[in-house]
Amino acid sequence: MQTLNVAARLRSSGLLRTKGLIGGKWRDAYDGRTIEVHNPADGEVIASVPFMGGRETKDAISSAYNALSHWRKLTAADRSSRLRNWYNLLFEHKEELGQLITLEQGKPLREAIGEVVYSAKFIEFFAEEAKRVYGDIIPSPLSDRRLFVLKEPVGVVGAITPWNFPLAMISRKAGPALACGCTVIIKPSELTPLTALAAAELALQSGIPPGVLNVVMGDAPSIGDSLQESTEVRKITFTGSTGVGKKLMAGASDTVKKVSLELGGNAPCIIFDDADLEAAVKGSLSTKFHNTGQQCVCTNRVLVQEGIYEKFINAYSKAVQNLKVGNGLSEGVTQGPLINDAAVQKVDSFVQDAISKGAKVLLGGKRHSLGFSFYEPTIIGDVSNEMLIARQEVFGPVAPIIRFKTEEEAIQIANDTDSGLAAYVFTNSIQRSWRVSEALEYGMVGVNEGSISTEVAPFGGFKQSGLGREGSKYGMDDYLEIKYVCMGNMG
Numbered sequence: 001m002q003t004l005n006v007a008a009r010l011r012s013s014g015l016l017r018t019k020g021l022i023g024g025k026w027r028d029a030y031d032g033r034t035i036e037v038h039n040p041a042d043g044e045v046i047a048s049v050p051f052m053g054g055r056e057t058k059d060a061i062s063s064a065y066n067a068l069s070h071w072r073k074l075t076a077a078d079r080s081s082r083l084r085n086w087y088n089l090l091f092e093h094k095e096e097l098g099q100l101i102t103l104e105q106g107k108p109l110r111e112a113i114g115e116v117v118y119s120a121k122f123i124e125f126f127a128e129e130a131k132r133v134y135g136d137i138i139p140s141p142l143s144d145r146r147l148f149v150l151k152e153p154v155g156v157v158g159a160i161t162p163w164n165f166p167l168a169m170i171s172r173k174a175g176p177a178l179a180c181g182c183t184v185i186i187k188p189s190e191l192t193p194l195t196a197l198a199a200a201e202l203a204l205q206s207g208i209p210p211g212v213l214n215v216v217m218g219d220a221p222s223i224g225d226s227l228q229e230s231t232e233v234r235k236i237t238f239t240g241s242t243g244v245g246k247k248l249m250a251g252a253s254d255t256v257k258k259v260s261l262e263l264g265g266n267a268p269c270i271i272f273d274d275a276d277l278e279a280a281v282k283g284s285l286s287t288k289f290h291n292t293g294q295q296c297v298c299t300n301r302v303l304v305q306e307g308i309y310e311k312f313i314n315a316y317s318k319a320v321q322n323l324k325v326g327n328g329l330s331e332g333v334t335q336g337p338l339i340n341d342a343a344v345q346k347v348d349s350f351v352q353d354a355i356s357k358g359a360k361v362l363l364g365g366k367r368h369s370l371g372f373s374f375y376e377p378t379i380i381g382d383v384s385n386e387m388l389i390a391r392q393e394v395f396g397p398v399a400p401i402i403r404f405k406t407e408e409e410a411i412q413i414a415n416d417t418d419s420g421l422a423a424y425v426f427t428n429s430i431q432r433s434w435r436v437s438e439a440l441e442y443g444m445v446g447v448n449e450g451s452i453s454t455e456v457a458p459f460g461g462f463k464q465s466g467l468g469r470e471g472s473k474y475g476m477d478d479y480l481e482i483k484y485v486c487m488g489n490m491g
Contacts, residue, residue: 002329003044006099010198015096017197018047020056020217023063024210030055035190035218040106040337040373041327049193051218057185057226060214064156064183065232067211072153072181076131083127083178085206090120090171090199097167097198102328104192105166106336106373107291109328118455119171122471125455126175129476133180144491150483153181154258155234157479158227160248161196162240163189163339164294170196172459172470173237173260174203174213180479182235185214185227191339193217224248231255235479238262239296242419242464249467260468260478262296262460264393265421268414269299269450270436272407273307275426276448281315283450284399287424289323289377290451292335293397294343296465297422297444297453301383301390303402303410313381313401317363320399323377325368337373338396347375347396350389354400359383364397385413393419407432411439420462424450443469 010016019026029050037046050056071079090097098113105112138147157177161169170186177184188196193215200215216223227233228251236252237260238245245261252259269287271280288299304312328336338344344367351365364378375396383390383400390400404410414423423442427433437445443461446452453459458469468478
C-alpha cells in the first residue's frame, strides 16, 4: 500500500512518466509490449513501461542526429544556461526524485535524496565547464603558417546506465555530453527506468530542445546492437559489468566508435595497525554498506593488519549490528533490499562458497526475516584472497575480512585482481599513506576516507575496471574531438 500511495503522488506531480522519449515526444513501444517495474522491498508493481527494441532505438538515433546540428551550434553560454535550468529543476524536485529512486531501486530515502543532490551537482559542474572548452595556438615552425587546435563535440552519444544509481549514472554522462554539444540516447536499466524518464521530463522543462536527449528501454541486446551498428552514433558510454563492457568494446570496433567504460571493481580497504580505529570503522562501514553494498566502488575486501584484527572486528561488528534493515521509505532505515531475488541468490552463493573453504560467519550470513530481496548485513572472518567472495564483486551487504602481516603483503593482496577501480587505506602514517597510494594499481584511492566520489574529481579505473574518466574537467575530454587546422600562405 505504501508503494502505491507514493506512486500515486508522484503520478499527480507529473514526474512518474511511463513512456519512452524520442524526438521530444513520449512514445509507447511500437508493438505495444510493456515491462513491469517492481519495488524490490515489497514486490509491488509501481508502473509498466514500454519494452522497446531496435526500431525505437533507430528512431531515437535519427532524432538525436537531426538535433545535433542545432545543439552544437548554440553558444556555450546558451547550452550552459539550459543545463543550469536542469540542475535547478533536479534540485527543486529532490524529494520526489528521491522517493522515485527508493521505490524502484530500494535504497533508503535519505540515501536516495543524497543521490539526487549528488547527481544535480554533475549537471551544475558541467554547465560551468561548457564555457571552458579551450583550444590552442601552436607556434609555427614556418613563418607563413598559422597552426591552431579546435575541440568539437564527438556527435551522437549512446549512454547505457545501470540500476544501482539510476540518476547519478545519467547525469555523469549526459552532463558533459550536452555541455560539449553532443546529443544523447539514454538506455537505462529495465529495473529502474522511471528515474531516467523523470529526469528527461525535467530536461525538457529546462529548455533542452527535442531530440537532444532521448530515452529508450526494454530489449537490452537489441538496443545495444542498434547503438553499436549505427554510423551516426559516434560514442558509447557504459557503466555496468565487465563482461558486458567487453562485448560493447568489441562491437564498437566495427564502426570505430569512441568508448568510455566504467566497469566492475574489487575494492580493498586496507586497515593498518596504526590507523585511528574509530575513523577506520566509520569509513569502512560507509564504503561497504552504502546502497546495501551495491556499488562499484564499494569495499569488496577488508584487509586488517594482525595487530588490530580482533579489536577492529569487535568494533566493526557493533557498528554493523546497529544498521537498520527495512523498506527504504520507512523512518530510520539504513539498509534497503537488494535489487531482486537473483542478487540475493548470488550473495548467498558467495557466502556459502566462503564457508565451504574455511571462512567463518561472524555476523548475519543469510536471507533476512523480512523476506523479498532483503539480506542480513554480514561479516565473514578468516577469508583468503582465493575465495570467490574475494575474487569477484559480491554486490551486497557482506564484508569479508582478510588478515595480513606486513605492508608489502597487503599491497600484494590488494593488487592481486584484474580490477582496479577504487581502494581505501587507513593509517596515521603520512609516509605510509604516500607509499601505499602510489603502489596500489587503482584509479582512485581514499586515504582515511570512505566517501571519495565528487563531481570535481575524476572517476574511473585501471586494468579491467574500464576506460576514460567521468566527473571533473577530465570528464569533458571523452566527448570531444581534437581538430588541427593549418593555415598556409599567411605571409
